[in-house]
Amino acid sequence: MPQPVLKGESMTDKRCEEVLEKHQKEKGNIISLLQNIQEVFGYIPEDTVFWFSRELNIPASSFYGVATFYAQFYLKPRGKNIITACCGTACHVKGSGPIINKIREELKLPEGETTSKDGKFTVESVACVGACSIAPVFIGNKKVFGKMTIEKASEMLKGIDKGKGA
Amino acid sequence: MPAKKTAKKADIKDLVIRVCVGTGGLAAGSQEVMDEFGSQLKSHGIKAEIVKKCVNKTGCRGFCAKDVLADVILNDKSETYQLLTPEMVSRIVEEHIVNGSPVKEWLVGPEYHAFHDKQTKILLKQCGHIDPEDIDAYIKIGGYEGARKIFSLEPSEVIEEIRASGLRGRGGAGFLTGLKWELCSKAEGSPKYIICNADEGDPGAFMDRSVIEGNPHSVIEGMVIGGYAIGANYGYVYIRAEYPLAIQRLKIAISDARKKGFLGENIFKTKFDFDIKIKEGAGAFICGEETALIASIEGKRGMPRAKPPFPAHKGLWGKPTVINNVETLSTLPTIITQGAKWFSSIGTEKSKGTKVFAITGKIKNTGLIEVPMGMSLREIVYDIGGGCEKNCALKAVQTGGPSGGCIPASHIDMPVDYESLMAIGSMMGSGGMVVMDDTTCMVDMAKFFLSFTQNESCGKCTPCRIGTKRMLEILTRITNGKGREGDIELLLELGNSIKLTSLCGLGMSAPNPVLSTIRFFRDEYEAHIRDGICPAAVCKALRIYTVSVELCKMCGKCFKACPSAAIAWEKKQPAKIDKGKCIKCGACYEACPFNAIL
Numbered sequence: 077m078p079q080p081v082l083k084g085e086s087m088t089d090k091r092c093e094e095v096l097e098k099h100q101k102e103k104g105n106i107i108s109l110l111q112n113i114q115e116v117f118g119y120i121p122e123d124t125v126f127w128f129s130r131e132l133n134i135p136a137s138s139f140y141g142v143a144t145f146y147a148q149f150y151l152k153p154r155g156k157n158i159i160t161a162c163c164g165t166a167c168h169v170k171g172s173g174p175i176i177n178k179i180r181e182e183l184k185l186p187e188g189e190t191t192s193k194d195g196k197f198t199v200e201s202v203a204c205v206g207a208c209s210i211a212p213v214f215i216g217n218k219k220v221f222g223k224m225t226i227e228k229a230s231e232m233l234k235g236i237d238k239g240k241g242a
Numbered sequence: 243m244p245a246k247k248t249a250k251k252a253d254i255k256d257l258v259i260r261v262c263v264g265t266g267g268l269a270a271g272s273q274e275v276m277d278e279f280g281s282q283l284k285s286h287g288i289k290a291e292i293v294k295k296c297v298n299k300t301g302c303r304g305f306c307a308k309d310v311l312a313d314v315i316l317n318d319k320s321e322t323y324q325l326l327t328p329e330m331v332s333r334i335v336e337e338h339i340v341n342g343s344p345v346k347e348w349l350v351g352p353e354y355h356a357f358h359d360k361q362t363k364i365l366l367k368q369c370g371h372i373d374p375e376d377i378d379a380y381i382k383i384g385g386y387e388g389a390r391k392i393f394s395l396e397p398s399e400v401i402e403e404i405r406a407s408g409l410r411g412r413g414g415a416g417f418l419t420g421l422k423w424e425l426c427s428k429a430e431g432s433p434k435y436i437i438c439n440a441d442e443g444d445p446g447a448f449m450d451r452s453v454i455e456g457n458p459h460s461v462i463e464g465m466v467i468g469g470y471a472i473g474a475n476y477g478y479v480y481i482r483a484e485y486p487l488a489i490q491r492l493k494i495a496i497s498d499a500r501k502k503g504f505l506g507e508n509i510f511k512t513k514f515d516f517d518i519k520i521k522e523g524a525g526a527f528i529c530g531e532e533t534a535l536i537a538s539i540e541g542k543r544g545m546p547r548a549k550p551p552f553p554a555h556k557g558l559w560g561k562p563t564v565i566n567n568v569e570t571l572s573t574l575p576t577i578i579t580q581g582a583k584w585f586s587s588i589g590t591e592k593s594k595g596t597k598v599f600a601i602t603g604k605i606k607n608t609g610l611i612e613v614p615m616g617m618s619l620r621e622i623v624y625d626i627g628g629g630c631e632k633n634c635a636l637k638a639v640q641t642g643g644p645s646g647g648c649i650p651a652s653h654i655d656m657p658v659d660y661e662s663l664m665a666i667g668s669m670m671g672s673g674g675m676v677v678m679d680d681t682t683c684m685v686d687m688a689k690f691f692l693s694f695t696q697n698e699s700c701g702k703c704t705p706c707r708i709g710t711k712r713m714l715e716i717l718t719r720i721t722n723g724k725g726r727e728g729d730i731e732l733l734l735e736l737g738n739s740i741k742l743t744s745l746c747g748l749g750m751s752a753p754n755p756v757l758s759t760i761r762f763f764r765d766e767y768e769a770h771i772r773d774g775i776c777p778a779a780v781c782k783a784l785r786i787y788t789v790s791v792e793l794c795k796m797c798g799k800c801f802k803a804c805p806s807a808a809i810a811w812e813k814k815q816p817a818k819i820d821k822g823k824c825i826k827c828g829a830c831y832e833a834c835p836f837n838a839i840l
Binding site for chain 1: 265266268269270306307309442443444445446447448450451452483484485486522523524525526527538540541542543544600602603604608609610640643674676678682687690691694698700
C-alpha cells in the first residue's frame with residue numbers, strides 16, 4: 077500500500093483552494109464538496125481527495141465511501157462528450173437496449189468500458205430522466221433527444237462529434 | 243395586454259401565445275418554436291418588448307405525445323396547435339394572427355379534448371397555463387393565498403384541517419399527512435425541519451419533475467404551510483441532480499419568493515421565519531427512502547436505518563422532521579383555500595382527492611394525467627390514454643415502479659386507489675403507470691425491475707443485498723433458456739422472505755414485480771422453463787432462427803456472418819441453420835439484407 081499521508085502533498089492546484097474556500101463559506105458536507113470538486117475537474121482525482129482529507133482532517137476513506145456510494149461521482153476522467161442513455165421502464169419497453177448497443181458499437185467501446193479510446197465520448201446510463209412520454213430518451217451533452225431510433229442515434233453521434241449537437 | 247397595429251394592419255388585441263417548455267416540450271423543440279414566434283411577430287412590425295410580453299412559456303400540460311403544443315389566444319379565443327415545428331410558425335402567424343383564421347389542419351384533434359375531459363385537475367390545473375418563472379403569474383391566479391390564510395389560524399388548526407381533508411402521502415406508502423404532522427409538532431426538540439422529497443427515482447414516473455418545472459411556487463407555498471403547522475423554520479428540498487431544469491426553476495422561484503417576503507424573516511409580515519435550501523441528490527434511488535434521504539442531506543452514504551425512531555421524532559441532525567413528497571406539498575395550498583370538506587368530497591372513502599399518474603409505455607396518449615382516486619383502470623387506459631399503440635392487445639399495466647406490480651388486462655375494471663392496488667399485489671408508489679402489450683415479455687420485465695433494485699440496493703441488510711442478487715440470477719437463467727424445474731417455487735420462497743426481513747421499503751417491496759408477474763403470468767415463466775419459448779419473442783436466447791426459403795436470395799451473407807458454423811450454404815442453395823450449433827447470437831439476422839432470417 078502506498079503511504080496515503082504523502083499523497084496529495086504535491087497538490088498545489090489553485091482550483092483546490094478555491095473549492096475549499098467555497099466549501100468553508102457554505103458550511104458544506106462531503107457530498108457537496110465532492111460535487112464541487114467534480115464540477116471543477118470533471119471527475120474526482122485521487123490526489124484531490126488526499127489533499128482535502130489533510131486540509132479538513134477527514135479520513136480519505138470517508139470520501140471514498142461517499143464517492144463510491146453515489147452514481148453521480150466518477151473516479152476516472154470522462155470523455156469530452158457525454159451520452160446518457162435513459163434506462164427507465166418506458167425506455168426499456170420502447171427498445172432503448174438495441175440503441176445503446178448500436179452506440180457502443182459505433183464508438184467501439186469494449187465490454188465494461190464507458191469511455192472511448194480517443195477520449196471523445198463517454199456513454200453512461202441513468203435510471204430514469206423522467207421524460208418517459210418521449211421514450212426512448214438519450215441525452216447528448218445535456219441536450220435531450222426523444223423518440224430515439226438507431227438511425228437517429230448515428231446522426232446524434234455525428235452531430236455531436238462535429239460540435240453541432242452540443 | 244397591449245393593443246398594437248402591425249405593419250400589415252392586423253389588429254393584435256390581447257394576443258397571448260403559450261408554448262409548453264417542460265422537459266418533453268424542450269426535447270421536441272419548443273424553444274425553437276418559441277423563438278420563431280418571436281422573430282415572425284417582429285418581422286410583422288411588432289415591437290420587441292410587446293413580443294416579449296405576449297409570447298409566454300408554460301410548464302407541462304400533460305399531453306406530451308403531441309409536443310410541441312402551443313396555445314394561440316386571440317381576442318379571448320384560444321386555439322391549440324400540436325406537433326409544431328419552427329417551419330410551421332410563419333403560416334400560423336400569417337393566417338391566424340394577422341388574418342384571423344386559424345390553420346385548421348394543425349389544430350389539436352378530438353383526442354386532445356378526450357385526454358383532458360375525463361381528468362380532474364387540481365394540482366396540474368396551473369401547470370401548462372402560467373409561466374413557471376414568473377411569481378406574479380402565480381399570485382394572479384390566487385397563489386400564496388393559502389399561505390396567507392394560515393397565519394390567521396393556530397398551527398394546530400392547520401394540522402386539523404389537513405387531517406380532516408384525508409390527504410395521504412403521494413410518495414409511496416400513503417401515510418396520512420395530517421397525522422405525520424401532528425406527531426412531529428408534538429415531538430420534543432428544536433429546531434424542527436420540513437423536507438420536500440423530490441428524489442423522484444421510480445423509472446417511469448415524472449410527475450414531481452413536471453410539477454416543479456411547471457409550478458414551483460406551489461411546492462414552496464406547501465412547504466410554508468407545513469413549516470408553520472409543525473413549527474419548523476427551515477426547509478430542505480432534496481432533489482435529483484438529473485433534473486437540471488427543475489432545479490433551475492426552483493432556484494428562481496425561491497429567490498423571487500424571498501424578494502416578495504414570502505420566504506426569509508418575518509414572512510407575510512408576521513413573526514414567523516421560514517427559509518428553504520436546495521440539496522442536490524447525487525444519484526442513488528435509495529435516497530427516496532426517508533431515513534436514507536436524511537443521511538444524504540447530512541453528507542453521509544445514503545443508507546436507511548431501522549425505524550422507530552421515526553423521523554417525526556428523530557430526523558435530520560436528530561431533530562423532529564417531516565418529509566413530504568412534492569405532490570403532497572403542492573396539493574396543500576388548494577386544500578387550505580378551498581377547505582378540507584371540498585377536498586374530501588373527491589375520491590373514495592379511504593383515498594381522498596386526486597392523483598397524478600404518468601402514463602407511458604405502449605399507449606397512444608403518453609403523458610401526465612390527474613384523476614380522482616378510485617377511477618377505473620379502464621377509463622384511464624382507454625378513455626384518457628386512447629388504448630394501446632398500433633391497436634395491439636393490452637397485456638398488463640405496471641404501477642408503482644420497481645416497488646409495485648403488474649395488473650393483468652383481466653382486472654382492467656378495478657378502481658385505482660391505495661387499498662385496491664395493495665390488494666392486487668401492487669402499490670400506488672409515486673404514480674408511474676407503464677402500459678404493456680403482447681410484445682412485452684413479463685419475465686424480462688420482472689428481470690428489468692429486479693436488476694434495477696438489485697443495483698440500487700444499498701447493501702446494508704442481507705436479505706436485500708444477497709436475496710435480490712440470487713433472485714436476479716434465477717431470472718437471468720430463465721431468460722437465457724436455462725431455467726430449471728423448481729425455479730418458480732424458489733423465486734416465490736426467496737421473494738416472500740425478502741419482503742418479510744428487509745430493513746427498509748426498498749427491500750420490502752423489491753420482490754413485488756416478480757411475485758406479481760408469477761401470480762398472473764405463471765404460464766409465461768413455465769413456457770420459458772419447460773418449452774424453451776419466450777411467448778413475446780423478447781428473450782433473445784430463446785429465439786429459434788430459421789431461414790425462409792421464399793425470401794432467401796442465396797447470397798451467403800449469413801453463412802459468412804455466423805461465428806459458430808451453424809449455417810450450411812452452398813452457391814445457388816438456400817441457407818439452412820443447424821439448431822444444435824446455433825448460439826442465437828443474431829449475427830445472421832443482422833447480416834441478411836432480405837429479412838429472410840426469421
